[in-house]
Amino acid sequence: MSTSEFMLAGLVPGIAAAFDVSLAQAGYLTSAFAAGMVVGAPVMAALSRSWRRRTALVCFLAVFVAMHVVGGLTTSFGVLVGTRLVAAIANAGFLAVALTAAAALERPGRALAVLLGGTTVACVAGIPGGALLGWRPAFWAVAVLCLPAFAAVWWIPGAAAGSKPAGLRAELAELRRLSGVLLVGALVNAATFGVFTYLAPVAEGVAPVPVVLGAFGVGCFAGITAAGRLADRWPGRVVAAGGPLLLAGWVALALAAHVPAVLVALAFTQGSLSFAVGGTVIARILRLAEGAPTMKGSYATAAFNVGAAAGPVLAGTQARPFWAAAALVTAALLVHARRRRT
Structure with a gap:
């Protein structure tokens, strides 16, 4: 499902040519998906509050x-834009419910790592996979690859459980209490996706682009996997130690990204730290939102995707993504410190 989002970066030129629209118009497909993810998570979670999770x-x-x-x-082209919007809303609803299901398991941090691990694989596979297949075959490939998930859903522990939700107003009231940690999650993710958006053009002429993107993606997978084991035991330590290291790494990249070995090595470490810290913050959101048992997954999903949508915009030009990421992580650490004092 995440591959569907990332593959658009490699499909826009082909779609623009196929439908005889401009590249800017074809870019609406990305905007539609981002908007659907942000809006769809809370709306779909609210509509499905009383459903069984499996349903x-x-x-x-x-x-x-x-x-x-x-x-x-x-x-x-209008229908295609509509399908992207509706697909994103469905994707957001699925992720919101899946996060809630993961939080209910015996080791929620590890369950969350498995769930978000798919996103890290999509970071690497989505763009080249879509570009290799072409846009229509890529859409069909995503549909076919999702079919085994129907069977897998039936095996998720607790997926058959129903919900006895409290009042929606009471669950929405939790947003005020969670605003700080939600903002931390959005800022960290904005830094991650702001850099990821511009990593390929930054790498051109410095190191092989597939190697740099691959190092970042492998690092993301390693980071979320490690966070799954650590978040259940020492979530505070992961953020306290990983946050400053993440900030230092973005500054180092801003200063030394022109050195091939440094670019590749730090692409891996920054991917690892980004998803380790970001995944731990998401786990923290789910743990703190006890008063929003059916909506907490949507809050985490919305925070994650607000960051994913805002990051590329805030990163600015291709020459400044690392400084922008450093600023975003600095803001996240300041918000986190303020939360701990209050």
């Missing part, structure tokens, strides 16, 4: 697959 997951997955089938067949 919600299957329904969201079915809509997601259907939108890719329609998108792969359509000859209308």
Whole structure:
């Protein structure tokens, strides 16, 4: 599902040519998906509050697959934009419910790491995979690859459980108490995706782009896997130690990204630290939101995607993504410190 989001970066030129639209218009597909992810998480979580988790997951997955089938067949650009919006809403609903299900397991940190591990793989596979296949086959490939997930959903422990939600107003009231940690998560993720967006052009002429992107993606996977083991035991230590290291790494890249060995090595370490810290913060959101048992997954999803959407914009020009990331992580650390004092 995450591959569907990332693959657009490599498909925009082909889609623009196929539908005879400008590159800017084709870029609306990315905007539609981002908007659907941010809005869809709380809306879909609210609508499905009383459903069994398994029912919600299957329904969201079915809509997601259907939108890719329609998108792969359509000859209308307007319809294609609509399918991206609806697919993103379904994706956001699925992730919100899945995060809630993960939080209910015996070791929620490790469950969360498995869930978000798919996103880290998509960072590496989505763009080259989509570009290699072409846009219509890529849409069909995502639909086909999602089919085994229908079977997998039935094996998720606790997925058959229903919910006895409290009042929606009471769950929404939790947002005020969680605002600080949600902001920390959004800022850290904004730094991550701001850099990821510009990493390929920054690497050109310095080191092989696939090697740099691969190092970053492998680092992301390693970081979220490690965070899954550490977040259940020492979440505070992960953020306290990882946050300053993450900041130092972005500054180091800003100063020395022109050195090939430094760029590749720090791409790996920064990917690791980004997802270790970011994953731990998401786990913290789920742990703190006890008063929002059916909505907490949507809060974490929205924070994650607000960062993913805002990061590339805040990163600015291709020459400044590392400084922008350093500023965002600095802001996150300041918010985190203020939270701990209050």
